Amino acid sequence: MDALWSDMLEKQPIVSQMMINSIKKSRISHAYLFHGDKGTGKYEMAQLFAMSIFCQQRTTIDPCQQCSDCRRIKSGNHPDLHIIIPDGASIKKDQILHLQKEFTYTGLESNKKMYIISQAEKMTDNASNRLLKFLEEPSKQTTAILLTENSHSVLSTIRSRCQLMAFKPLNPNQLQESLQQEGLTEANARMMTSITNNLTEAIEKSKDTWFAQSRKLVVQLIEMLQQNQDEVPIFVHTQWMPHFTERAQLQEGLDLLMLWFRDMVQIHLDEPSAIVYTNHQDKLEAASIHWSLEHATENLQHIMTAKRKLESNVHPQLVLEQLTLHIQR
Known part of the structure; x- marks a missing residue:
């Protein structure tokens, strides 16, 4: 579905306005720096802005989406819009030099020219200095849009020549709605919204078999803690640890475990509409009989302690063994 400014206003009200x-006022800056987390709509807005500038059929603030200019911008083939992405691990000086050369020619179809630099923080020092010279001599009809997740990694002299636009994280309701529009079920969308506020990351996780298996292991661990406590150490050793092999992965596993106990608290408080593991409501109710509200709350504290130990480089398996012992008590 083609994005409109009304969609952008919902996601990023301040920047969009x-x-x-x-x-509307024809006061286009010569350079913008869009900064914010991945998945907050930076490229989407840059593309919509370009279409609004180049579209010759536009009658409102929104581009027509159908004319030759709009279609070519969407496909990345407009002769007066140049998009630079990292070449390998970085954006190199030659890429900026090539851009400058392109911009010495007048616009092929109008006097306007625009360029978008994605992941601007990945410019090499030489590329940054070259771009700085380019920004210091702006053409009236040239607009630059730099996109970054880390504005502090962009040269301060470049930042000072750009209009800074801060993209805020999507709020959970917007994110859940966007995920459902992308085809996720309500249950899946709610789970992803609890894990990340990043749209792109949420979509990737929803398709990730490793993440799906992580959720299964959490449910299995909970059932084992309720019914087969003697087998928990073997489960941790043979299934949990081989799956969560890195500290970052183990932190994610603990986040999923924490969501389970938060859901259990919601069950105790008679707030079923707030639960995340909606596909396992019967198991949550069984678990809430096994663990009282007080115990569920204590277990949340134990999980937080385990997460801090992991950050302090305590041995991961030891952290998990201690945690499961605390939860069993």
């Missing part, structure tokens, strides 16, 4: 105002 500023960009809309600049179009």
